[in-house]
Amino acid sequence: MRQTTNTILMIRPINFRMNEQTAVNNYFQEDIAIKNAEINTKAQEEFDTFVDKLRTVGVNVIVESDDKLMDTPDSVFPNNWVSFHNCGDVAIYPMFAENRRKERRDEVFMRLEDEGFKIKEIMDYTSAEEEGVFLEGTGSMILDRINRKAYCALSPRADEDLFIEFCEDFEYLPIIFRANQTTDNQRLPIYHTNVMMCIAEEFAVICLESIDNKKERKNLLKHLRDDGKEIISISEAQMHQFAGNMLQVRGDEDKRYLVMSEAAHNSLTQEQIDKIQSYCPILSSSLETIETCGGGSARCMMAEVFLPKK
Structure with a gap:
């Protein structure tokens, strides 16, 4: 089992804009004073450049286009609704925003099967939406696949009981904590764990400042250190530049890269970069429009594919 994969699924946006339904608890989103059509065009340009950079180093990027009829402004972030596992199972997740639920499309699974991947079983957690309970995939959870641990910062989009159910189904040890950010002079829950934390094969990038409870912070650090991870701590200000929203992937000849946005890269100190x-080398790309309107960054745009080949 590996922590990283060479294959990622990405969804090219068609109706990208600021999603009013997610803005209620995603404090990273901001409005920009340009028309939606222009926002979408800029997002497509950022997306295409990002995909080109990944492919240039040998990452196998499977690009599926969004469906124009669906009106799904956040479809560029597929890792929230689906995850693909090396046992052949696929998990699909309950989403907080109603207009995000339309992102779940069977065509995506058909495309992966056409690409030679084997899907054994689909684990469907979406009925939890009827109870107002959510768990937004590898946005809500950071999976340490080697050590079989799953990290989750509880929020309106990450339900504790459902997270534990996922961990039982996929045989992960749940590590639960709370992560907050300062918004309008209040400490409010960070909407997704993957904006404050990233686990690579040999290190972890994490915003420890966001974990206010000392006992929870100590417990999380103990798990990471017991598993031999070097801790690279980032500040809350760096987190707001999406420095926690990173993903390690594999390119040609199994070479590993840490992928992030240009804003995240620019926010890092020389010591952190070193x-x-x-x-591993850093691969970064400008995602300014996607980050500002979508409130998500490079990691959110990549759904890792660990499925076995046929």
Whole structure:
């Protein structure tokens, strides 16, 4: 079992804009004073450049286009509704925003099967939406696949009981904590764990400042250190530049890269960059429009494919 994969699924946006339904608890989103059509065009340009950069280093990027009829402004973030596992199972998740539920499309599974991947079983957690309970995939959970641990910062989009159910189904040890950010002079829950934390093969990038409870912070650090991870700590200000929203992937000849946005890269100190690059090169791309309107960044745009080949 590996922590990283060479294959990722990405969804090219068609109706990208600021999603009013997610803005209620995603404090990273901001409005920009340009028309939606222009926002979408800029997002497509950022998307295409990002895909080109990944493919240039040998990452196998499967690009599926969004469906124009669906009106799904956040479809560029597929890792929230689906995850693909090496046992052949696929998990699909309950989504907080109603207009995000339309992102779940069978065509995506058909495309992966056409690409030679084997889907054994679909684990469907979406009925939880009827109870107002949500768990938004690898946005809500950070999976340490080698050590079989799953990290989750509880929020309106990450339900504790459902997270534990997922961990039982997929045989992960649940590590639960709360992560907050300062918004309008209040400490409010960070909407997704993957904006404050990233686990790579040999290190973890994490915003420890966001974990207010000392006992929870200590417990999380103990797990990471017991598993031999070097801790690279980022500040809350760096987290707001999406420095926690990173993903390690594999390119040609199994070479590993830590993928992030240009904003995240620019926010890092030289010491942090040196630590990361002692393990693997950084690959970054400008995602300014997607980050500002969507409130998500590079990691959110990549759904890792660990499925076995036929």
